[in-house]
Amino acid sequence: MIEKQKTQYKDEIKLIDIIRVIWKRKILIIVGTLSCALGVAGINFLIPKTYSTNMVVQPGILKISQSGAEKNIYIDSAENMKAIIAVGTFNSHILQVLNETAKKNTPDKIEYKISIPKNSNTLQIVYETDNIENGITVLTNLKDLLGKEYEKLVNYHKAQYELETEIKKNEIKKLEADKSAYINNIKNLEKRILQLENEIGEVNHSTKLLGDKRDRFLSQNANESNVLSAMLYSNSIQNNLTLANDYKEQVNEYRLRREEAVLGLKKVENDIADIDENIKYLLFQKDSIQNIQILQAPISDLKPVKPKKILNIVLATLVGLFFMLFLAFFVEYLSKHKVTNGGSASN
Numbered sequence: 001m002i003e004k005q006k007t008q009y010k011d012e013i014k015l016i017d018i019i020r021v022i023w024k025r026k027i028l029i030i031v032g033t034l035s036c037a038l039g040v041a042g043i044n045f046l047i048p049k050t051y052s053t054n055m056v057v058q059p060g061i062l063k064i065s066q067s068g069a070e071k072n073i074y075i076d077s078a079e080n081m082k083a084i085i086a087v088g089t090f091n092s093h094i095l096q097v098l099n100e101t102a103k104k105n106t107p108d109k110i111e112y113k114i115s116i117p118k119n120s121n122t123l124q125i126v127y128e129t130d131n132i133e134n135g136i137t138v139l140t141n142l143k144d145l146l147g148k149e150y151e152k153l154v155n156y157h158k159a160q161y162e163l164e165t166e167i168k169k170n171e172i173k174k175l176e177a178d179k180s181a182y183i184n185n186i187k188n189l190e191k192r193i194l195q196l197e198n199e200i201g202e203v204n205h206s207t208k209l210l211g212d213k214r215d216r217f218l219s220q221n222a223n224e225s226n227v228l229s230a231m232l233y234s235n236s237i238q239n240n241l242t243l244a245n246d247y248k249e250q251v252n253e254y255r256l257r258r259e260e261a262v263l264g265l266k267k268v269e270n271d272i273a274d275i276d277e278n279i280k281y282l283l284f285q286k287d288s289i290q291n292i293q294i295l296q297a298p299i300s301d302l303k304p305v306k307p308k309k310i311l312n313i314v315l316a317t318l319v320g321l322f323f324m325l326f327l328a329f330f331v332e333y334l335s336k337h338k339v340t341n342g343g344s345a346s347n
Contacts, residue, residue: 025328036320050306053135056296058122064288078116090145132300139298161286168279175272182265189258200247207240
C-alpha cells in the first residue's frame with residue numbers, strides 16, 4: 001500500500017515537472033511556434049498561386065439502343081480517351097499554341113489530372129496552372145484536338161451507314177422494277193381474261209342462235225333438206241361448245257396466273273416496305289453518331305487551389321508546437337545534466 005502511494009506521488013511529481021518545464025520554457029515555445037507559423041505564412045505569400053481549370057467530356061455515341069436490354073455503344077471508352085490524353089498525344093501542339101499566344105508564364109510541359117467517376121463513362125480533366133488564361137487555352141485546345149481526332153472515326157462510321165443505305169436503295173430500285181413488271185403482267189392478264197370472257201359471251205350467243213334455227217328446222221316437216229340443215233346446225237353448235245370450253249379453260253389458267261402475280265406483287269411491296277424501314281433506321285443511326293460531348297466547357301476557379309494558406313499555417317503551427325515542446329524538454333535536460341555534472345565535479 002505504501003509503495004503504491006509512493007508510485008502515485010512520483011507520477012504526480014513527474015506531471016508537475018512537465019508543466020513546470022512548459023511554463024519555464026513558455027517563451028521559447030511560443031516564440032518558436034509563432035516563428036514557424038509566420039515563416040510558413042511568409043513562404044505562402046512568396047509561392048505563386050495555382051489555379052485549377054476543369055472540363056468534363058464524354059465519348060461520342062456510335063449507336064443508340066432502341067431496346068431496354070441493350071446499351072448505347074460509344075465511339076470509344078473513357079479509359080482509352082484517358083490513355084490518349086495522359087500519354088501527351090496533343091501536348092506538343094498545345095505548347096506550340098501557348099508559345100504563340102501566351103503573354104507570360106508559358107509552361108515547359110503539360111500534365112493533367114484525369115479521373116473517371118464510378119459507374120460513368122465521362123472524364124473529369126483538371127489542369128493546374130499559375131495563369132488562368134493559360135488554363136483555359138490548354139483545355140480549349142485539348143477539346144478541339146480531341147474533336148478532330150475522333151471526327152475521323154465519326155466520318156468513317158457515317159460513310160459505312162451511307163454505303164449500306166445506297167445498297168438498300170439499289171435493292172429498292174430492283175424491286176420497283178419487279179413491281180412494275182408484276183403490275184403490267186396483271187393488267188395484261190386481266191385484259192386477256194376480259195377478251196376471253198367477251199369471246200365466250202359471243203360464242204354462247206352464237207350457239208343460242210344456232211340452237212334456235214336448228215329447232216325451227218326440226219319442228220318443220222321432216223325432209224332430207226331439213227334434216228341435213230339440222231345436222232349442220234348441230235355440228236356448229238358442238239364446235240361452239242368446244243370453243244367455249246377452251247376459252248373457259250384459258251380464262252381459268254389466266255386467273256390462276258393473275259392470282260400468282262398478285263401474290264408476287266404483295267411480296268415485292270412488303271419487301272420494299274421492309275427495306276424502306278431499314279433505310280430509315282440506318283439514317284437514324286447515322287444521324288445519331290456523335291463526336292465527343294463536352295458536358296462542361298473549360299472553366300477556371302477564381303480561387304487558387306495552391307498554396308492552401310490556412311491549412312499550411314495550421315500544420316506549421318502544430319509541427320512548430322511539437323518541435324518546440326521537444327526542444328524545450330531537450331534544453332531542460334541539458335541544463336539539469338550540466339548542473340548535475342557541475343555539482344559532482346565540485347565534490
